[in-house]
Amino acid sequence: MVVVTAKMFFNQGKLKEAENILKELIEKTNQEDGCIEYKSYLSNSSSDEIVIIEKWESQAHLDAHMKTKHFTELLPKIGEMCSKKTEISVYSPLI
Amino acid sequence: MVVVTAKMFFNQGKLKEAENILKELIEKTNQEDGCIEYKSYLSNSSSDEIVIIEKWESQAHLDAHMKTKHFTELLPKIGEMCSKKTEISVYSPLI
Structure with missing residues (x-):
């Protein structure tokens, strides 16, 4: 198994605008072969920050x-609404 | 639901030593009421970094x-083996 956390930092107020694109990305990704989980969560300390x-x-x-x-089509659109690069961390199961 | 990512940064080589404590923490936590998931993952880019x-x-x-x-007993022991403070992020489900 491979686990990824992708932290996204939106320009102020842009997350609302990005939600439809995120929905499409998440719905299509969850149908992909080998996708165990692909969900987004809103930071409790910043309304412009999410993690997938x-x-x-x-x-x-x-x-x-x-x-x-x-x-390849949706990530660039999301990126345009972000204030900085997505922070991607990749992990393998430990305990 | 509340989701937490806790990034831990171990002093070089100390993660091996911490594994038994982590195992105990993870086993006991998974038995707690309301615990949906509590797992640790090793970073693919640093053998001293994990995320819970x-x-x-x-x-x-x-x-x-x-x-x-x-x-309360195990976290301080783990902290002594770390090179810097655990990075804790708290989230709520979005999409």
């Missing part, structure tokens, strides 16, 4: 995800 | 967790 917590069966499934049409 | 991803039914369950014997 992802769980994939393998690195190959994650790599395939990053080549999908919805990923 | 937690999901709790409510803030009240999380608050109770932080008053448990295992939390």
Whole structure:
């Protein structure tokens, strides 16, 4: 399994505008092969910050995800609404 | 639901030593009321960095967790093996 946390930092007020795009990304991603979990959460300390917590069966499934049409088309649109680069951390199960 | 990511940064080589304490913390926490998920993951970019991803039914369950014997006794021991403060982020479900 591969676990990813993707922290996104939106320009003030832009998260509301991005929600439809996020919904589309999350719905399509959850239908992908090897996607165990792909959900977004709003930070309790900033209304402009979210994290997407992802769980994939393998690195190959994650790599395939990053080549999908919805990923390659929607991520740049989301990025345009963000104040800084998405912070991506990749993990493997420990305990 | 309340989601927490707790990033821990160990002094070089200390994670191995901390594993038994982490195991105890994780086993006991998973038995707590309202604990949906409480698992640790090793960073793919640093062998001294882990994240604990937690999901709790409510803030009240999380608050109770932080008053448990295992939390109050084991966290300081883990902290002594870390190079800097644990980075805790708290979230609520979005999409």
